[in-house]
Amino acid sequence: MSSKTNAMRILDKEKIDFRTSSYDASDGKIDGVAVANKVNLAPATVFKTLVTHNGENLYVFVIPVEKELDLKKAAKVAGEKKLEMLHVKDLLKWTGYVRGGCSPIGMKKAYPTFIDNHAEKLSEIAVSAGKIGMQIIINPNDLAKVVQAKFSDLTKEQ
Structure with a gap:
């Protein structure tokens, strides 16, 4: 395995079980659906990490790669x-x-974090390990615990 990312070291320190999966990003295809295909996971189980702001505070949202963040829902759960x-x-x-390569784990600061409630129904989800080409596969409840996230309805209806 290639060198550990900060996100992996944090999970090790917290004694949280996870697996990793790496993929070749040399073709430049790093969008979530392409990554899901490259790591042989259903896109519904691969989540992207999005960062928002209100001018002064940052908020982190972890949603399925095939979905779009609903900024109105996001603002509501963030209390903004x-x-x-x-x-x-x-x-x-x-x-x-x-x-x-944006992981919800190990950001410079602990920003308020919300995970889309689709994750609660899954036994594991994949999120970025903190660098392009590497995914962490983890139980969503363990992820929520380590980043102190709340599960919320965050995505646009399709």
Whole structure:
């Protein structure tokens, strides 16, 4: 296995069970559905980490890769009037991660985190391990525990 990411070290320290899966990102295809296919997981079990802000506070949302974050629902669960997506160019500065490698685990600060309630029905989900080309496969309740997340309805109806 390649070197451990910060997210993996945190899970080890907390004695939380997880597996990893790596994929080749050299083709530039790092969108969630492509990643799900590359790691042979159903897209419904692969989750992306999105970071939003209201001008002063950041909020993290973990949702299925095939779904779209509903910013109104997100603002409501975060207790804010309005949220907008954090610009990709600001991601590294605030989280320590880059687009395609943003993990909900091990950000620079512990931001309020919410996991889409679709995850609660699953025994395991995949999230970024904190670098492009690497996924962590983990029980959603263990993920929620380690990042102190709440499960919420977060996605747009399709």
